[in-house]
Amino acid sequence: MEFRHLGSSGLVVSEISYGNWITHGSQVEEESAVACVHAALDEGVTTFDTADVYAGGRAEEVLGRALKGQRRDGLEIFSKVFWPTGESRNDRGLSRKHIVRGVEDSLRRLGTDYLDLYQAHRFDHGTPLEETLRAFDDLVRQGKVLYIGVSEWRAEEIERALAIADALGLQRPVSNQPQYNMLWRVIESEVVPASERGGLGQIVWSPIAQGVLTGKYPPGQAPPAGSRGTDEKSGARFIKRFLDDQELLTRVQGLSGLAAEAGLTQAQLAVAWVLQNPNVSSAIVGASRPEQVRDNVQAAGVRLDAGLLARIDELLGDSVQRDPALTQSPEAQR
Structure with a gap:
C-alpha cells in the first residue's frame, strides 16, 4: 500500500480507501461485509469511509463492529x-x-470516540455557511473530530467556505x-x-464507475445476474446513464487491451487512472x-505513462463527461 497526505494537511491516508456505501447493512450480509473489511486491512488499507445515511445508519454500525479490536x-x-x-x-x-x-450518533454507531474526518455530505443552501463552519470548528476543538471536509461541493462553494474560515x-x-x-471528469x-489553491x-x-469500467456490461447484453446493474437497491439507478449508452459500453470494452498491456485488470486500470491526478x-x-478488495488494492503505487493515458483519452473520446455544471452528480443521495 502507498500513502498520501490528505490535501495540505498533516493527515496521511492510504491511496486506496475502503467505503461501505450500498454494501454494508443492505446489499451483503454482515459476515461478508466484515470479511471485506478484514481483507482491506490485510492489504494495508487504513482509511475507511462511511456516512450516517448509508443503510439508515446500519453501515456505520457494521463498519464499527468490523473494525473492533483494531488499533484505533x-x-x-x-x-x-x-x-x-x-x-x-x-x-x-x-x-x-x-x-x-x-x-454523536455516528460516534455511537461506529464505536469510537472521535472521527478522523467529518464531511459535509452536500452543500446546504438553507443554512448560513458560517453556522455550519462554526459547528464543525467546535467539534474539532472538543476532540470529537480531527479534520473537516466536504463532499460534492462546487468550486465556488469551496472557495466561500475557505474565505469564511480564514476570516473567522x-x-x-x-x-x-x-x-x-x-x-x-x-x-x-x-x-x-x-482545491489546489485552497x-x-x-x-x-466510484473510480470504476459502479463497475462499468470493469467491462462486465457488454453492449447489447443484459447486465450479469447479481450485479449492480440488476439490483435497484445496490445501485442500478446510479449507473443507468452509462448502461443506456451503447457506444460508451463499446468503448469501455476496448480498455481491456490497454489494461493487459499495463499488466492490470480493467478495474485496477480504472483505480490507478484516478490516482494519477x-x-x-x-x-x-x-x-x-473479499477478492474484489484484493484485486482493486493492487492499483496502489501504479504509475501509468503519458502514452497510455493519451490512448485512454483517445479511446473514450466524447463518451467522457466534463461539463463543470454537473459537478454535483445525479447520484444525489449517495
Missing part, C-alpha cells in the same frame, strides 16, 4: 452528515443542531469527496484548481466479496 490510532475513519436521518425538519442539513446530533479563524476543510473516474476544470485533496468515489489523495473502493 492506526486507522483513519471518515463519516458524513447532511441527508435526512429522521422525520423531523431538523433531522437533515448542516445546521448546528443536526451536525451536533449527527456526530475557523477550521478549514482539508478535503472534498466527489465522483471521479475515466467517464466522469467534471471536477477537473474548476473543482480541482480551486489546500484540499480529493477523496474520490496529483490532487487525488485517495480512491474509495467498495466490495461485496
